[in-house]
Amino acid sequence: MDTSRFLRDRIICLxxxxxxGKTSTAAKLAARAKKLWNRKVTWICADTIRAGAxxxxxxxxxxLSIPLRVAYTPEELKDIIxxxxxxxxxxxxxxxxxxxxxxxxxxxxSFLTVVPNxxxxxxxxxxxxxxxxxxxxxxxxxxxPKGLILTHLDETDHLGNVINLxxxxxQPLAFFTAGPGALDEIQGARAERLVEGIL
Numbered sequence: 669m670d671t672s673r674f675l676r677d678r679i680i681c682l683x684x685x686x687x688x689g690k691t692s693t694a695a696k697l698a699a700r701a702k703k704l705w706n707r708k709v710t711w712i713c714a715d716t717i718r719a720g721a722x723x724x725x726x727x728x729x730x731x732l733s734i735p736l737r738v739a740y741t742p743e744e745l746k747d748i749i750x751x752x753x754x755x756x757x758x759x760x761x762x763x764x765x766x767x768x769x770x771x772x773x774x775x776x777x778s779f780l781t782v783v784p785n786x787x788x789x790x791x792x793x794x795x796x797x798x799x800x801x802x803x804x805x806x807x808x809x810x811x812x813p814k815g816l817i818l819t820h821l822d823e824t825d826h827l828g829n830v831i832n833l834x835x836x837x838x839q840p841l842a843f844f845t846a847g848p849g850a851l852d853e854i855q856g857a858r859a860e861r862l863v864e865g866i867l
Contacts, residue, residue, distance in 0.1 A: 767807030
């Protein structure tokens with residue numbers, strides 16, 4: 669996928685389960701948007717539940733020299749987005765959500781529906797089992813995602829599960845990422861990378 673399609677999105681919201689790398693993916697996107705696309709980026713941390721989440725976001729945004737806003741409620745998220753009129757790109761990092769827990773899915777929905785025109789991207793780990801990948805992606809289709817972001821590609825030599833995911837969900841793959849750092853690899857999803865992973 670051509671990563672320039674992100675130039676058309678002003679609000680990008682990352683969702684996903686625990687440990688998939690949403691925050692590091694947000695950092696990679698922020699770094700790319702600022703340095704390669706020359707966009708004015710604001711990071712919105714809606715992940716106020718996980719211990720250390722705000723501190724991590726603060727450290728990352730400081731290193732990237734971009735502003736950080738914290739939204740504890742859907743209403744605060746809406747107000748922050750409305751106030752950030754100068755930003756070219758708003759990156760929203762949401763709390764980890766377990767698709768098996770209805771209460772968490774409902775809470776996530778309350779954040780995702782308060783602002784129209786958000787580009788929603790589930791973040792999924794390439795190291796997850798076939799069934800778990802499919803279950804998470806299937807649950808998150810409720811929110812009409814624009815595409816999927818696959819992380820941790822550097823931690824596995826077997827990408828058959830990712831190919832199965834793309835085939836069964838028919839959802840576009842947006843980005844592949846590797847490494848935990850903001851400046852580590854992030855690239856537009858390519859079929860060639862998947863083929864390399866099964867040969």
